[in-house]
Amino acid sequence: MDTLSYKTVSANQTTANKEWVIVDATDQVLGRLCSKVAKILRGKYKPNFTPHVDCGDNVIIINADKVKMTGNKWNDRVYLTYSGYPGGQKEMSPARLQAKPNGDDKLFRKVVKGMLPKNKLGAQLLGNLYVYAGEDHKHEAQSPKKIDINSLK
Numbered sequence: 001m002d003t004l005s006y007k008t009v010s011a012n013q014t015t016a017n018k019e020w021v022i023v024d025a026t027d028q029v030l031g032r033l034c035s036k037v038a039k040i041l042r043g044k045y046k047p048n049f050t051p052h053v054d055c056g057d058n059v060i061i062i063n064a065d066k067v068k069m070t071g072n073k074w075n076d077r078v079y080l081t082y083s084g085y086p087g088g089q090k091e092m093s094p095a096r097l098q099a100k101p102n103g104d105d106k107l108f109r110k111v112v113k114g115m116l117p118k119n120k121l122g123a124q125l126l127g128n129l130y131v132y133a134g135e136d137h138k139h140e141a142q143s144p145k146k147i148d149i150n151s152l153k
Contacts (some may be wrong), residue, residue, distance in 0.1 A: 011048045016055035020144035022137075023059060026066045028149065030094075030111060033067065036152050038115035041125045045152065054121065058128045060144055064104035065133040069094065079110060105131040 021040065025033055043049050043056035069077075074095040082089045098107050108131045116122035130139065 009048065011043075011050040011053050011055045013053065016043070016048070016050075016053060018055070019057045020139060020142040021057050021059055022144045022146040023061050023149050024063055024146070025061050026063045028067055030067050030069050030107075033149060034108065034111040035115055036149050037061065037129070038112050039152075041112070041116065041128055052121065054124055054128070056125060056128065058130070058142070058144075060130045060132070060137050060139055061108060062132050062135055062137060064108055064131045065098070067104075104133045 023033070023037060023040075037059050039045060040059055041056045043054075046055060049055060075093050077094055078091045079094070079097065080089060080091050094107060097103055097110070100106065109126065109129065112129060113122070113126055116125050130137065
């Protein structure tokens with residue numbers, strides 16, 4: 001018997017093959033899109049997934065302003081923030097958050113952050129997310145490949 005075939009190989013910073021992918025958010029449901037993006041960022045679709053290492057891909061989301069939500073969630077859903085001071089709790093709907101300057105990026109980061117680990121690794125993974133409202137992005141030099149998000153589970 002070859003004992004090397006029984007060894008579990010864990011990925012590390014040097015052996016993780018990170019790629020750049022583009023995801024088009026046109027007419028996609030926000031939560032379903034972000035759950036798949038979080039899995040790509042984490043590296044769960046790769047065969048060498050290691051839970052404690054950043055082995056996921058860098059994700060570029062284009063057309064973030066054309067994302068949709070089902071029902072009346074644009075106005076009924078509430079995101080809470082708290083400043084730490086008495087009376088410092090504020091609530092914001094997704095529609096108001098997206099209407100702010102750079103609101104598409106803030107909305108996607110808020111949703112994806114809730115789907116990542118709540119530790120230093122999760123903060124590092126969130127740095128691999130790039131969100132743009134239109135078709136144009138500034139990452140052509142990385143030669144990203146476009147993927148169909150609907151083909152992933």
